[in-house]
Amino acid sequence: xxxxxxxxxxxxxxxxxxxxxxxxxxxxxxxxxxxxxxxxxxxxxxxxxxxxxxxxxxxxxxxxxxxxxxxxxxxxxxxxxxxxxxxxxxxxxxxxxxxxxxxxxxxxxxxxxxxxxxxxxxxxxxxxxxxxxxx
Amino acid sequence: xxxxxxxxxxxxxxxxxxxxxxxxxxxxxxxxxxxxxxxxxxxxxxxxxxxxxxxxxxxxxxxxxxxxxxxxxxxxxxxxxxxxxxxxxxxxxxxxxxxxxxxxxxxxxxxxxxxxxxxxxxxxxxxxxxxxxxx
DNA sequence: GTAAGTGCAAACGGTTTGCAGCCTC
DNA sequence: GAGGCTGCAAACCGTTTGCACTTAC
Numbered sequence: 001x002x003x004x005x006x007x008x009x010x011x012x013x014x015x016x017x018x019x020x021x022x023x024x025x026x027x028x029x030x031x032x033x034x035x036x037x038x039x040x041x042x043x044x045x046x047x048x049x050x051x052x053x054x055x056x057x058x059x060x061x062x063x064x065x066x067x068x069x070x071x072x073x074x075x076x077x078x079x080x081x082x083x084x085x086x087x088x089x090x091x092x093x094x095x096x097x098x099x100x101x102x103x104x105x106x107x108x109x110x111x112x113x114x115x116x117x118x119x120x121x122x123x124x125x126x127x128x129x130x131x132x133x134x135x
Numbered sequence: 136x137x138x139x140x141x142x143x144x145x146x147x148x149x150x151x152x153x154x155x156x157x158x159x160x161x162x163x164x165x166x167x168x169x170x171x172x173x174x175x176x177x178x179x180x181x182x183x184x185x186x187x188x189x190x191x192x193x194x195x196x197x198x199x200x201x202x203x204x205x206x207x208x209x210x211x212x213x214x215x216x217x218x219x220x221x222x223x224x225x226x227x228x229x230x231x232x233x234x235x236x237x238x239x240x241x242x243x244x245x246x247x248x249x250x251x252x253x254x255x256x257x258x259x260x261x262x263x264x265x266x267x268x269x270x
Numbered sequence: 271g272t273a274a275g276t277g278c279a280a281a282c283g284g285t286t287t288g289c290a291g292c293c294t295c
Numbered sequence: 296g297a298g299g300c301t302g303c304a305a306a307c308c309g310t311t312t313g314c315a316c317t318t319a320c
Binding site: 271272276277279281284286287295 | 305
């Protein structure tokens with residue numbers, strides 16, 4: 001197959017803007033909001049419309065190329081999605097986030113879903129608390 | 136102390152509106168958005184301003200009398216704290232929802248959080264899949 | 271050439287806020 | 296009586312959308 005094997009073989013056209021967004025997300029660790037990405041692009045000298053940033057991030061997320069989650073106050077934040085599946089332990093007060101894994105949870109969710117006859121199972125899990133520094 | 140020992144001794148004045156909100160939340164199972172609560176209040180014949188509903192829910196949440204979490208699309212939803220804690224298994228296609236419980240998960244999240252020194256632990260977990268009818 | 275992608279600006283929808291009047295303590 | 300609480304409407308802010316134009320294939 002002559003299909004591109006490049007990172008992003010998801011049927012999305014590799015336009016200048018799309019690439020710029022991906023690259024920015026790549027070079028920035030952790031989660032960032034659409035507006036942040038837009039600003040970072042500006043700093044890089046790339047001018048990409050805010051609407052385009054929103055659309056691009058959404059499509060990349062749908063395509064499974066990036067992760068999306070919500071901040072405490074409802075903003076969507078994204079990050080490059082390379083790593084293993086894990087969950088977040090978030091401080092309610094300062095927002096500090098720890099990534100945690102739980103193979104047992106993965107198994108449990110799958111088996112519960114299957115018991116009820118559900119297929120194509122996925123799940124989301126977030127843990128909230130007050131971190132040591134904020135107590 | 137002559138302090139009220141009524142359910143809700145959180146320093147908030149027990150106004151008609153406040154009580155109506157709490158009562159509505161009591162009688163409605165599960166999570167509901169501010170707008171839903173507002174509508175339910177209307178159906179009950181109570182007229183409470185939308186802004187008041189928002190303010191009330193926020194203060195109740197701050198006071199720890201109700202739980203707040205976010206929907207997939209960033210809306211704030213609230214519920215009375217007392218319900219038994221459970222999770223949802225949701226069909227991606229038709230939206231059918233099954234409530235499931237998992238004591239093991241409860242224990243796991245708590246212990247993970249404590250390992251990281253987090254206090255006041257809570258969590259959210261949702262499982263998505265395709266239900267038998269939709270496969 | 272055609273469909274997907276883009277930019278702009280206007281529309282949206284949930285949430286917050288300023289302010290004048292009301293009610294609880 | 297003083298300060299919290301309420302209602303209304305306007306402001307906010309992140310996000311979405313309509314439309315004419317550009318670009319990748």
